[in-house]
Amino acid sequence: MKIQELAERTGLSVHTIRYYEKEGLLDERHVRRDTNNYRHYFDEAIERLKLVKRFQSVGCSLTELKQILQGLDTNTTTTQQGIDWVLSKMKEIERKKEEYDQVLATLNKMLDYKIARQDDPGNKHR
Numbered sequence: 001m002k003i004q005e006l007a008e009r010t011g012l013s014v015h016t017i018r019y020y021e022k023e024g025l026l027d028e029r030h031v032r033r034d035t036n037n038y039r040h041y042f043d044e045a046i047e048r049l050k051l052v053k054r055f056q057s058v059g060c061s062l063t064e065l066k067q068i069l070q071g072l073d074t075n076t077t078t079t080q081q082g083i084d085w086v087l088s089k090m091k092e093i094e095r096k097k098e099e100y101d102q103v104l105a106t107l108n109k110m111l112d113y114k115i116a117r118q119d120d121p122g123n124k125h126r
Contacts, residue, residue: 006041010049017049024066025052027073058093 007014020026021039030045048069055065068085071077077085 001041001043003039003041006045006049009046010053012049012053020049020052020062023062024070025049025062029073058089059096060089 001009003014003017006012007017010017012020017026021031026041026045026048029042030048031039031041034040052062052065056062068077068082072082
């Protein structure tokens with residue numbers, strides 16, 4: 001598939017896809033150059049880019065993703081390194097989840113307060 005179709009199927013911009021390719025997040029399993037020098041992307045690129053997006057959404061940097069994905073791709077990451085990274089990410093996500101839960105609790109209290117004030121007949125600022 002051409003880059004525009006890949007962009008549509010992943011929700012990423014063409015510029016972002018080219019940047020990720022330049023950074024080494026896509027390799028020959030994901031993209032090849034045709035004889036006319038156009039890039040042709042394989043279905044594997046869709047899954048790879050979706051994976052990158054998911055990990056970025058939980059706070060992984062591109063540098064970190066590049067390191068772990070290339071290690072897995074080239075089999076240079078040991079099993080223990082992979083386990084350690086996964087455990088570290090899980091712990092980080094749990095910490096962020098707790099922070100989000102605290103923010104949600106605060107927002108719910110604020111909402112309850114605002115609704116109570118709105119329903120208060122003595123409130124002039126409804």
